[in-house]
Amino acid sequence: MADYRQIMRDGIWDNNVVMAQMLALCPLLAVTSTATNGLGMGLATLAVLLTSNFVISALRNIISNEVRIPVFILLIATIVTLVDLTMNAFLHDLHKVLGLFIPLIVTNCAILARAESFASKQSVVPAVVDGLMMGLGFTLVLVVLGGVREIIGSGTLFANASPLLGESFSFLDMRLLDDYRGFLLMVLPSGGFLALGFLLAAKSWLDHRKADLAKAAVRAAEIAAINAASEEAISEDESQRNGEKP
Amino acid sequence: MNEMKQKMAYHPILLGGIALIAGAMLVFVDAGTRGPIADRQAEDLRASLTQVVPASSYDNNLLEDTVVLHYPLDYADHVAGITFYRARLSGKVVAAAFEVIGMGYSGAIRIMMGVRSDGSIMAVRVIAHAETPGLGDKIEKAKSDWITHFAAMSLEKLTQQQWAVKKDGGEFDQFSGATITPRAVVRAVHKGLTYFNAHRAEILATEASHG
Numbered sequence: 327m328a329d330y331r332q333i334m335r336d337g338i339w340d341n342n343v344v345m346a347q348m349l350a351l352c353p354l355l356a357v358t359s360t361a362t363n364g365l366g367m368g369l370a371t372l373a374v375l376l377t378s379n380f381v382i383s384a385l386r387n388i389i390s391n392e393v394r395i396p397v398f399i400l401l402i403a404t405i406v407t408l409v410d411l412t413m414n415a416f417l418h419d420l421h422k423v424l425g426l427f428i429p430l431i432v433t434n435c436a437i438l439a440r441a442e443s444f445a446s447k448q449s450v451v452p453a454v455v456d457g458l459m460m461g462l463g464f465t466l467v468l469v470v471l472g473g474v475r476e477i478i479g480s481g482t483l484f485a486n487a488s489p490l491l492g493e494s495f496s497f498l499d500m501r502l503l504d505d506y507r508g509f510l511l512m513v514l515p516s517g518g519f520l521a522l523g524f525l526l527a528a529k530s531w532l533d534h535r536k537a538d539l540a541k542a543a544v545r546a547a548e549i550a551a552i553n554a555a556s557e558e559a560i561s562e563d564e565s566q567r568n569g570e571k572p
Numbered sequence: 573m574n575e576m577k578q579k580m581a582y583h584p585i586l587l588g589g590i591a592l593i594a595g596a597m598l599v600f601v602d603a604g605t606r607g608p609i610a611d612r613q614a615e616d617l618r619a620s621l622t623q624v625v626p627a628s629s630y631d632n633n634l635l636e637d638t639v640v641l642h643y644p645l646d647y648a649d650h651v652a653g654i655t656f657y658r659a660r661l662s663g664k665v666v667a668a669a670f671e672v673i674g675m676g677y678s679g680a681i682r683i684m685m686g687v688r689s690d691g692s693i694m695a696v697r698v699i700a701h702a703e704t705p706g707l708g709d710k711i712e713k714a715k716s717d718w719i720t721h722f723a724a725m726s727l728e729k730l731t732q733q734q735w736a737v738k739k740d741g742g743e744f745d746q747f748s749g750a751t752i753t754p755r756a757v758v759r760a761v762h763k764g765l766t767y768f769n770a771h772r773a774e775i776l777a778t779e780a781s782h783g
Binding site for chain 1: 583587591602615
Protein backbone atom coordinates (compact mmCIF):
# COMPACT_ATOMS: atom_id res chain seq x y z
CA MET A 327 0.00 0.00 0.00
CA ALA A 328 1.33 3.37 -0.91
CA ASP A 329 2.32 5.65 1.93
CA TYR A 330 0.70 8.95 1.00
CA ARG A 331 2.23 10.87 3.89
CA GLN A 332 5.65 9.89 2.64
CA ILE A 333 4.75 10.85 -0.96
CA MET A 334 3.66 14.29 0.25
CA ARG A 335 6.77 14.79 2.37
CA ASP A 336 8.98 13.68 -0.52
CA GLY A 337 7.32 15.95 -3.06
CA ILE A 338 7.23 19.11 -1.01
CA TRP A 339 10.39 18.84 1.06
CA ASP A 340 12.51 15.71 1.46
CA ASN A 341 12.88 14.89 -2.22
CA ASN A 342 11.92 18.26 -3.71
CA VAL A 343 12.53 18.47 -7.47
CA VAL A 344 14.78 21.50 -7.15
CA MET A 345 16.10 21.48 -3.63
CA ALA A 346 16.94 17.78 -3.32
CA GLN A 347 17.02 16.34 -6.83
CA MET A 348 18.55 19.47 -8.38
CA LEU A 349 16.50 19.02 -11.55
CA ALA A 350 14.77 21.56 -13.75
CA LEU A 351 17.19 24.37 -12.95
CA CYS A 352 17.05 25.84 -16.47
CA PRO A 353 13.36 26.85 -16.45
CA LEU A 354 13.74 27.72 -12.77
CA LEU A 355 16.45 30.32 -13.32
CA ALA A 356 14.96 31.64 -16.54
CA VAL A 357 11.46 32.50 -15.34
CA THR A 358 11.84 33.42 -11.67
CA SER A 359 12.60 37.11 -12.15
CA THR A 360 9.17 37.78 -10.65
CA ALA A 361 6.92 35.79 -8.32
CA THR A 362 4.06 35.91 -10.82
CA ASN A 363 6.10 34.32 -13.59
CA GLY A 364 7.29 31.69 -11.15
CA LEU A 365 3.74 30.88 -10.14
CA GLY A 366 2.58 30.65 -13.76
CA MET A 367 5.44 28.39 -14.77
CA GLY A 368 4.96 26.28 -11.64
CA LEU A 369 1.27 25.76 -12.35
CA ALA A 370 1.92 24.88 -16.01
CA THR A 371 4.55 22.34 -14.95
CA LEU A 372 2.20 21.01 -12.28
CA ALA A 373 -0.51 20.42 -14.88
CA VAL A 374 1.91 18.59 -17.18
CA LEU A 375 3.39 16.53 -14.37
CA LEU A 376 -0.01 15.51 -13.04
CA THR A 377 -1.30 14.49 -16.47
CA SER A 378 1.87 12.67 -17.51
CA ASN A 379 2.03 10.73 -14.24
CA PHE A 380 -1.63 9.78 -14.63
CA VAL A 381 -1.32 8.65 -18.26
CA ILE A 382 1.94 6.78 -17.78
CA SER A 383 0.72 5.03 -14.66
CA ALA A 384 -2.51 4.02 -16.39
CA LEU A 385 -0.56 2.59 -19.32
CA ARG A 386 2.23 1.03 -17.26
CA ASN A 387 1.08 -2.56 -17.85
CA ILE A 388 1.04 -2.32 -21.64
CA ILE A 389 4.26 -0.30 -22.01
CA SER A 390 7.07 -2.77 -22.51
CA ASN A 391 10.37 -2.15 -20.84
CA GLU A 392 12.35 -1.91 -24.09
CA VAL A 393 10.45 0.99 -25.64
CA ARG A 394 9.39 2.78 -22.45
CA ILE A 395 11.66 5.83 -22.84
CA PRO A 396 10.44 6.80 -26.35
CA VAL A 397 6.86 6.20 -25.24
CA PHE A 398 7.32 8.44 -22.17
CA ILE A 399 8.90 11.21 -24.24
CA LEU A 400 6.17 10.98 -26.86
CA LEU A 401 3.45 11.19 -24.22
CA ILE A 402 5.10 14.09 -22.38
CA ALA A 403 5.69 16.04 -25.60
CA THR A 404 2.04 15.56 -26.57
CA ILE A 405 0.77 16.73 -23.20
CA VAL A 406 3.01 19.80 -23.27
CA THR A 407 1.83 20.72 -26.75
CA LEU A 408 -1.79 20.36 -25.63
CA VAL A 409 -1.14 22.62 -22.63
CA ASP A 410 0.66 25.12 -24.88
CA LEU A 411 -2.21 25.31 -27.38
CA THR A 412 -4.87 25.50 -24.69
CA MET A 413 -3.05 28.27 -22.83
CA ASN A 414 -2.47 30.22 -26.02
CA ALA A 415 -6.19 30.10 -26.78
CA PHE A 416 -7.69 30.68 -23.33
CA LEU A 417 -4.99 32.26 -21.12
CA HIS A 418 -3.44 34.41 -23.78
CA ASP A 419 -1.89 37.10 -21.55
CA LEU A 420 -0.12 34.53 -19.44
CA HIS A 421 0.94 32.70 -22.57
CA LYS A 422 2.62 35.86 -23.81
CA VAL A 423 4.72 35.93 -20.65
CA LEU A 424 5.49 32.23 -20.44
CA GLY A 425 5.12 31.28 -24.11
CA LEU A 426 8.82 30.88 -24.64
CA PHE A 427 9.22 28.55 -21.69
CA ILE A 428 6.27 26.20 -22.09
CA PRO A 429 7.77 24.15 -24.94
CA LEU A 430 10.81 23.83 -22.67
CA ILE A 431 8.73 21.81 -20.21
CA VAL A 432 9.26 18.90 -22.64
CA THR A 433 12.93 18.97 -21.77
CA ASN A 434 12.23 19.40 -18.06
CA CYS A 435 14.01 16.30 -16.84
CA ALA A 436 11.96 16.28 -13.63
CA ILE A 437 8.90 15.09 -15.55
CA LEU A 438 10.69 12.21 -17.27
CA ALA A 439 12.36 11.38 -13.95
CA ARG A 440 9.00 11.07 -12.18
CA ALA A 441 7.60 9.00 -15.06
CA GLU A 442 10.57 6.65 -15.00
CA SER A 443 11.16 6.33 -11.29
CA PHE A 444 7.65 6.57 -9.89
CA ALA A 445 4.64 6.59 -12.22
CA SER A 446 5.74 3.56 -14.26
CA LYS A 447 5.94 1.44 -11.10
CA GLN A 448 2.92 2.60 -9.11
CA SER A 449 -0.82 2.42 -9.51
CA VAL A 450 -2.78 5.44 -10.71
CA VAL A 451 -3.76 7.11 -7.45
CA PRO A 452 -0.30 7.26 -5.85
CA ALA A 453 1.14 8.37 -9.20
CA VAL A 454 -1.33 11.25 -9.43
CA VAL A 455 -0.65 12.22 -5.80
CA ASP A 456 3.07 12.10 -6.52
CA GLY A 457 2.65 14.29 -9.60
CA LEU A 458 0.59 16.77 -7.60
CA MET A 459 3.05 16.92 -4.72
CA MET A 460 6.17 17.11 -6.88
CA GLY A 461 4.46 19.85 -8.90
CA LEU A 462 3.48 21.72 -5.74
CA GLY A 463 7.02 21.44 -4.40
CA PHE A 464 8.37 22.83 -7.67
CA THR A 465 5.79 25.64 -7.71
CA LEU A 466 6.66 26.50 -4.12
CA VAL A 467 10.35 26.87 -4.93
CA LEU A 468 9.57 28.92 -8.06
CA VAL A 469 7.32 31.30 -6.13
CA VAL A 470 9.74 31.70 -3.21
CA LEU A 471 12.70 32.26 -5.52
CA GLY A 472 10.70 34.61 -7.74
CA GLY A 473 9.46 36.51 -4.69
CA VAL A 474 12.94 36.95 -3.23
CA ARG A 475 14.40 38.06 -6.54
CA GLU A 476 11.50 40.40 -7.24
CA ILE A 477 11.62 42.08 -3.83
CA ILE A 478 15.38 42.60 -3.89
CA GLY A 479 15.60 43.22 -7.63
CA SER A 480 12.75 45.62 -8.22
CA GLY A 481 11.00 46.24 -4.90
CA THR A 482 7.66 44.75 -5.88
CA LEU A 483 5.89 41.47 -5.19
CA PHE A 484 3.47 39.67 -7.51
CA ALA A 485 3.60 42.50 -10.06
CA ASN A 486 1.13 41.85 -12.92
CA ALA A 487 -0.61 39.09 -11.00
CA SER A 488 -4.04 39.97 -12.37
CA PRO A 489 -3.59 38.62 -15.93
CA LEU A 490 -2.62 35.28 -14.40
CA LEU A 491 -5.10 34.93 -11.57
CA GLY A 492 -7.88 37.28 -12.59
CA GLU A 493 -8.81 40.76 -11.41
CA SER A 494 -9.89 39.55 -7.97
CA PHE A 495 -6.26 38.80 -7.14
CA SER A 496 -4.95 42.26 -7.99
CA PHE A 497 -4.53 42.89 -4.24
CA LEU A 498 -1.50 40.59 -4.42
CA ASP A 499 0.25 43.13 -6.61
CA MET A 500 2.34 45.03 -4.12
CA ARG A 501 4.94 47.73 -4.26
CA LEU A 502 6.90 47.02 -1.12
CA LEU A 503 9.67 49.57 -1.40
CA ASP A 504 8.78 53.03 -2.68
CA ASP A 505 11.35 54.87 -4.80
CA TYR A 506 13.45 51.73 -4.92
CA ARG A 507 15.94 52.01 -7.72
CA GLY A 508 16.24 48.29 -8.26
CA PHE A 509 19.10 45.90 -7.87
CA LEU A 510 19.77 44.65 -11.37
CA LEU A 511 21.93 41.68 -10.35
CA MET A 512 18.99 39.90 -8.78
CA VAL A 513 16.88 40.20 -11.92
CA LEU A 514 19.62 38.75 -14.11
CA PRO A 515 20.21 34.97 -14.25
CA SER A 516 23.25 35.29 -11.98
CA GLY A 517 20.92 36.61 -9.28
CA GLY A 518 18.86 33.46 -9.75
CA PHE A 519 21.92 31.33 -9.00
CA LEU A 520 22.73 33.43 -5.92
CA ALA A 521 19.19 33.26 -4.57
CA LEU A 522 18.99 29.52 -5.28
CA GLY A 523 22.27 29.02 -3.43
CA PHE A 524 20.92 30.77 -0.33
CA LEU A 525 17.69 28.82 -0.58
CA LEU A 526 19.58 25.51 -0.72
CA ALA A 527 21.75 26.58 2.21
CA ALA A 528 18.63 27.45 4.22
CA LYS A 529 17.05 24.05 3.49
CA SER A 530 20.27 22.27 4.40
CA TRP A 531 20.53 24.28 7.63
CA LEU A 532 16.95 23.43 8.58
CA ASP A 533 17.47 19.74 7.82
CA HIS A 534 20.72 19.63 9.81
CA ARG A 535 19.16 21.49 12.70
CA LYS A 536 16.33 19.00 12.76
CA ALA A 537 18.77 16.09 12.65
CA ASP A 538 20.88 17.67 15.40
CA LEU A 539 17.81 18.26 17.57
CA ALA A 540 16.75 14.65 17.08
CA LYS A 541 20.25 13.44 17.93
CA ALA A 542 20.34 15.73 20.98
CA ALA A 543 17.01 14.37 22.13
CA VAL A 544 18.31 10.81 21.85
CA ARG A 545 21.44 11.70 23.79
CA ALA A 546 19.46 13.53 26.42
CA ALA A 547 17.32 10.43 26.84
CA GLU A 548 20.43 8.27 27.12
CA ILE A 549 22.02 10.58 29.69
CA ALA A 550 18.79 10.68 31.65
CA ALA A 551 18.71 6.89 31.62
CA ILE A 552 22.35 6.68 32.81
CA ASN A 553 21.70 9.28 35.49
CA ALA A 554 18.64 7.45 36.67
CA ALA A 555 20.56 4.16 36.73
CA SER A 556 23.50 5.64 38.64
CA GLU A 557 21.21 7.40 41.09
CA GLU A 558 19.51 4.13 41.71
CA ALA A 559 22.90 2.47 42.19
CA ILE A 560 23.98 5.20 44.61
CA SER A 561 20.82 5.00 46.60
CA GLU A 562 21.14 1.21 46.71
CA ASP A 563 24.76 1.62 47.77
CA GLU A 564 23.75 4.04 50.50
CA SER A 565 21.01 1.83 51.75
CA GLN A 566 23.47 -1.08 51.85
CA ARG A 567 25.97 1.07 53.75
CA ASN A 568 23.22 2.16 56.11
CA GLY A 569 22.38 -1.47 56.56
CA GLU A 570 26.02 -2.29 57.46
CA LYS A 571 26.10 0.22 60.30
CA PRO A 572 23.00 -0.40 62.28
CA MET B 573 10.69 -18.76 -31.73
CA ASN B 574 7.07 -17.84 -32.22
CA GLU B 575 6.94 -16.16 -28.84
CA MET B 576 10.04 -14.18 -29.73
CA LYS B 577 8.43 -12.90 -32.92
CA GLN B 578 5.34 -11.87 -31.06
CA LYS B 579 7.48 -10.01 -28.61
CA MET B 580 9.48 -8.33 -31.36
CA ALA B 581 6.30 -7.21 -33.09
CA TYR B 582 4.83 -5.86 -29.87
CA HIS B 583 7.22 -2.91 -29.45
CA PRO B 584 6.69 -1.23 -32.83
CA ILE B 585 2.95 -1.79 -32.59
CA LEU B 586 2.88 -0.23 -29.12
CA LEU B 587 4.98 2.72 -30.17
CA GLY B 588 2.98 3.20 -33.37
CA GLY B 589 -0.32 2.90 -31.54
CA ILE B 590 0.64 5.49 -28.96
CA ALA B 591 1.96 7.80 -31.68
CA LEU B 592 -1.36 7.43 -33.48
CA ILE B 593 -3.38 8.31 -30.38
CA ALA B 594 -1.09 11.25 -29.56
CA GLY B 595 -1.33 12.50 -33.14
CA ALA B 596 -5.10 12.23 -33.13
CA MET B 597 -5.33 14.21 -29.89
CA LEU B 598 -3.06 16.93 -31.26
CA VAL B 599 -5.15 17.25 -34.41
CA PHE B 600 -8.32 17.46 -32.34
CA VAL B 601 -7.03 20.12 -29.95
CA ASP B 602 -5.36 22.08 -32.73
CA ALA B 603 -8.64 22.23 -34.62
CA GLY B 604 -10.40 23.36 -31.45
CA THR B 605 -7.95 26.10 -30.52
CA ARG B 606 -6.98 27.46 -33.94
CA GLY B 607 -9.92 29.90 -34.04
CA PRO B 608 -9.46 31.35 -30.54
CA ILE B 609 -5.69 31.66 -31.04
CA ALA B 610 -6.18 33.57 -34.31
CA ASP B 611 -8.68 35.85 -32.53
CA ARG B 612 -6.22 36.53 -29.70
CA GLN B 613 -3.42 37.29 -32.16
CA ALA B 614 -5.65 39.68 -34.10
CA GLU B 615 -6.47 41.41 -30.80
CA ASP B 616 -2.77 41.71 -30.03
CA LEU B 617 -2.10 43.17 -33.45
CA ARG B 618 -4.98 45.63 -33.12
CA ALA B 619 -3.70 46.66 -29.67
CA SER B 620 -0.20 47.32 -30.98
CA LEU B 621 -1.56 49.18 -34.01
CA THR B 622 -3.70 51.39 -31.78
CA GLN B 623 -0.59 52.40 -29.89
CA VAL B 624 1.03 53.88 -32.99
CA VAL B 625 -2.05 55.08 -34.85
CA PRO B 626 -4.62 56.53 -32.43
CA ALA B 627 -8.09 55.12 -33.00
CA SER B 628 -9.55 58.62 -33.37
CA SER B 629 -7.48 59.39 -36.46
CA TYR B 630 -9.09 56.91 -38.83
CA ASP B 631 -12.45 55.34 -39.63
CA ASN B 632 -11.64 52.11 -41.51
CA ASN B 633 -10.64 48.64 -40.41
CA LEU B 634 -6.84 48.75 -40.22
CA LEU B 635 -6.48 44.99 -40.14
CA GLU B 636 -8.23 44.54 -43.46
CA ASP B 637 -6.76 47.43 -45.41
CA THR B 638 -3.29 46.09 -45.98
CA VAL B 639 -0.69 46.18 -48.67
CA VAL B 640 2.27 43.82 -48.72
CA LEU B 641 5.56 44.93 -50.26
CA HIS B 642 8.20 42.43 -51.26
CA TYR B 643 11.19 44.74 -51.68
CA PRO B 644 14.02 43.50 -49.53
CA LEU B 645 14.78 45.17 -46.21
CA ASP B 646 17.62 43.63 -44.16
CA TYR B 647 15.64 41.21 -42.08
CA ALA B 648 12.45 40.76 -44.09
CA ASP B 649 12.44 37.85 -46.46
CA HIS B 650 11.09 38.34 -49.97
CA VAL B 651 8.34 35.82 -49.63
CA ALA B 652 6.62 37.10 -46.49
CA GLY B 653 7.32 40.76 -47.30
CA ILE B 654 6.34 43.65 -45.09
CA THR B 655 2.70 44.30 -44.33
CA PHE B 656 1.49 47.89 -44.17
CA TYR B 657 -1.75 48.54 -42.32
CA ARG B 658 -3.35 51.64 -43.74
CA ALA B 659 -5.47 54.08 -41.78
CA ARG B 660 -8.04 55.96 -43.83
CA LEU B 661 -10.17 58.94 -42.93
CA SER B 662 -13.15 59.23 -45.28
CA GLY B 663 -11.45 57.10 -47.91
CA LYS B 664 -8.09 58.90 -47.95
CA VAL B 665 -5.03 57.17 -46.50
CA VAL B 666 -3.77 59.32 -43.63
CA ALA B 667 -1.19 56.98 -42.14
CA ALA B 668 0.30 53.52 -42.38
CA ALA B 669 1.56 51.27 -39.62
CA PHE B 670 4.13 48.54 -40.09
CA GLU B 671 6.56 46.44 -38.16
CA VAL B 672 10.32 46.75 -38.30
CA ILE B 673 12.91 44.68 -36.50
CA GLY B 674 16.10 45.87 -34.87
CA MET B 675 18.87 43.60 -33.70
CA GLY B 676 19.46 44.49 -30.08
CA TYR B 677 21.79 43.23 -27.40
CA SER B 678 19.97 39.95 -27.03
CA GLY B 679 18.14 39.26 -30.24
CA ALA B 680 15.39 40.82 -32.26
CA ILE B 681 13.48 43.88 -31.08
CA ARG B 682 10.08 44.04 -32.75
CA ILE B 683 9.02 47.61 -33.31
CA MET B 684 5.67 48.87 -34.58
CA MET B 685 5.80 52.27 -36.23
CA GLY B 686 3.06 54.51 -37.53
CA VAL B 687 3.93 56.98 -40.28
CA ARG B 688 1.72 59.79 -41.63
CA SER B 689 1.21 59.98 -45.35
CA ASP B 690 3.57 62.99 -45.48
CA GLY B 691 6.42 60.82 -44.16
CA SER B 692 6.53 62.05 -40.56
CA ILE B 693 6.36 59.61 -37.68
CA MET B 694 3.14 59.37 -35.70
CA ALA B 695 4.46 57.10 -32.98
CA VAL B 696 6.85 54.25 -32.45
CA ARG B 697 6.38 51.43 -29.92
CA VAL B 698 8.38 48.36 -29.06
CA ILE B 699 6.08 45.34 -29.07
CA ALA B 700 8.50 42.58 -28.13
CA HIS B 701 12.12 42.38 -27.07
CA ALA B 702 14.49 40.41 -24.88
CA GLU B 703 16.79 43.21 -23.77
CA THR B 704 18.31 43.30 -20.30
CA PRO B 705 15.73 44.21 -17.64
CA GLY B 706 16.65 47.46 -15.93
CA LEU B 707 19.03 48.55 -18.69
CA GLY B 708 17.82 47.99 -22.23
CA ASP B 709 14.14 47.76 -21.35
CA LYS B 710 13.84 51.55 -21.15
CA ILE B 711 12.77 51.34 -24.80
CA GLU B 712 9.37 50.21 -23.46
CA LYS B 713 6.80 52.96 -23.05
CA ALA B 714 5.96 51.58 -19.60
CA LYS B 715 9.53 52.05 -18.36
CA SER B 716 10.55 55.39 -19.87
CA ASP B 717 9.33 58.03 -22.32
CA TRP B 718 12.41 57.62 -24.52
CA ILE B 719 10.44 55.98 -27.33
CA THR B 720 8.07 58.97 -27.56
CA HIS B 721 10.90 61.17 -28.85
CA PHE B 722 10.44 59.67 -32.28
CA ALA B 723 7.08 61.41 -32.66
CA ALA B 724 6.95 63.94 -35.50
CA MET B 725 10.47 63.08 -36.67
CA SER B 726 11.00 62.66 -40.40
CA LEU B 727 13.77 62.27 -42.93
CA GLU B 728 13.51 65.97 -43.75
CA LYS B 729 13.70 67.06 -40.14
CA LEU B 730 16.83 65.11 -39.27
CA THR B 731 19.83 64.46 -41.47
CA GLN B 732 21.34 61.05 -42.00
CA GLN B 733 23.92 61.82 -39.27
CA GLN B 734 21.30 62.96 -36.79
CA TRP B 735 19.47 59.63 -37.01
CA ALA B 736 21.74 58.12 -34.38
CA VAL B 737 22.28 58.08 -30.63
CA LYS B 738 24.13 61.06 -29.10
CA LYS B 739 27.24 58.97 -28.56
CA ASP B 740 27.45 58.54 -32.35
CA GLY B 741 26.80 62.22 -32.98
CA GLY B 742 23.04 61.92 -33.41
CA GLU B 743 19.91 63.33 -31.82
CA PHE B 744 18.70 60.49 -29.62
CA ASP B 745 19.70 59.81 -26.01
CA GLN B 746 21.34 56.55 -25.12
CA PHE B 747 20.82 54.97 -21.69
CA SER B 748 23.62 54.86 -19.17
CA GLY B 749 25.04 51.36 -19.43
CA ALA B 750 23.13 50.47 -22.56
CA THR B 751 23.98 51.93 -25.95
CA ILE B 752 23.44 48.92 -28.16
CA THR B 753 19.69 48.73 -27.55
CA PRO B 754 18.76 52.37 -28.38
CA ARG B 755 21.21 52.33 -31.27
CA ALA B 756 19.42 49.28 -32.70
CA VAL B 757 16.00 50.92 -32.29
CA VAL B 758 17.09 54.21 -33.88
CA ARG B 759 18.69 52.37 -36.79
CA ALA B 760 15.63 50.15 -37.35
CA VAL B 761 13.24 53.11 -37.25
CA HIS B 762 15.42 55.08 -39.65
CA LYS B 763 15.55 52.16 -42.06
CA GLY B 764 11.82 51.70 -41.81
CA LEU B 765 11.21 55.35 -42.53
CA THR B 766 13.60 55.31 -45.50
CA TYR B 767 11.78 52.26 -46.83
CA PHE B 768 8.42 53.98 -46.39
CA ASN B 769 9.61 57.07 -48.25
CA ALA B 770 11.14 55.09 -51.09
CA HIS B 771 7.89 53.21 -51.71
CA ARG B 772 5.45 55.83 -50.48
CA ALA B 773 3.37 56.07 -53.64
CA GLU B 774 2.91 52.33 -53.75
CA ILE B 775 1.99 52.08 -50.08
CA LEU B 776 -0.55 54.88 -50.22
CA ALA B 777 -2.10 54.25 -53.62
CA THR B 778 -2.33 50.50 -54.10
CA GLU B 779 -5.71 48.89 -53.72
CA ALA B 780 -5.97 46.76 -50.59
CA SER B 781 -4.56 43.25 -51.09
CA HIS B 782 -7.66 41.80 -49.55
CA GLY B 783 -10.90 43.05 -48.05
